[in-house]
């Protein structure tokens with residue numbers, strides 16, 4: 001089955017995830033969807049110093065939004081902030097330092113943000129990590145799970161009350177089409193059994209992000225949730241974590257701006273908010289979360305199990 005899934009996925013990728021695919025599909029985009037000012041609206045973007053996150057932060061800053069960049073490395077974040085302020089002319093761009101793989105710190109950061117800021121209109125969970133080797137954080141949790149899944153869960157759950165107080169609140173999570181090869185798994189969340197295949201572990205996390213989005217959308221109906229695939233984009237993450245793929249596909253990869261297009265559209269456009277909450281997007285369109293005949297569907301029971309496991313884990317590390 002995994003050979004079928006991987007081949008079907010790669011073929012789909014060659015026709016839908018490349019730069020040429022973006023150039024062709026973008027012909028149907030409605031230009032005025034992005035002709036909006038978001039002055040007075042606050043956006044939090046994780047991993048905003050690089051790749052898709054930085055391109056998203058730049059586009060939103062140019063539209064007048066207040067941007068909260070949540071980044072791991074102070075120097076890289078300040079450098080990216082300086083670029084964004086210079087190119088956009090918008091000074092409402094703030095740097096926050098957080099390593100999303102450090103579970104207790106994610107709680108502390110989010111709770112502190114809520115105390116300090118009166119509004120947050122849009123949360124963009126963009127940061128993501130692929131690990132080549134299994135490693136654990138201070139809490140003993142596998143680091144890519146802590147970053148891609150539990151960190152996203154805690155940040156989102158903690159900020160929900162602030163989002164709910166703010167106008168037209170939205171949560172966008174940057175997942176990946178790579179999740180199409182994975183069926184939801186609720187066991188071995190810490191990847192401590194069997195061989196550690198970082199790329200497949202990451203693809204599972206991206207599947208978990210899709211399920212998490214669907215479930216959070218059901219539970220919090222006054223927030224607009226979406227999850228998306230940016231396509232195959234030329235960023236440091238791809239160059240470092242998948243050097244062979246990067247080398248062979250280099251000329252076909254999207255630019256970070258092309259990869260960010262649907263993130264920005266989901267974050268700022270009125271058209272996106274008119275769609276129902278909880279869906280998976282590719283190139284401004286709701287798309288299926290499963291490949292045909294790939295047997296990746298999960299039951300409602302499994303999906304609820306993921307949510308209760310995350311809730312229990314999150315609570316374990318919540319500051320009192």
Ligand SMILES: NC(=O)c1ccc[n+]([C@@H]2O[C@H](COP(=O)([O-])OP(=O)(O)OC[C@H]3O[C@@H](n4cnc5c(N)ncnc54)[C@H](O)[C@@H]3O)[C@@H](O)[C@H]2O)c1
Pocket residue numbers: 046047048049050051052053070071072098099100101102126127128129147174175176177178229230231232233234235236237238
């Ligand atoms: N590039 C692609 O082809 C592609 C395809 C599908 C999905 N994605 C997703 O797009 C998102 C952005 O990635 P990108 O391709 O722009 O790569 P990138 O390397 O340019 O950006 C990743 C960002 O995440 C941050 N990050 C990683 N771990 C972190 C941590 N523990 N704490 C805080 N920040 C952390 C990095 O510092 C960086 O800013 C990721 O979620 C990735 O999975 C990318």
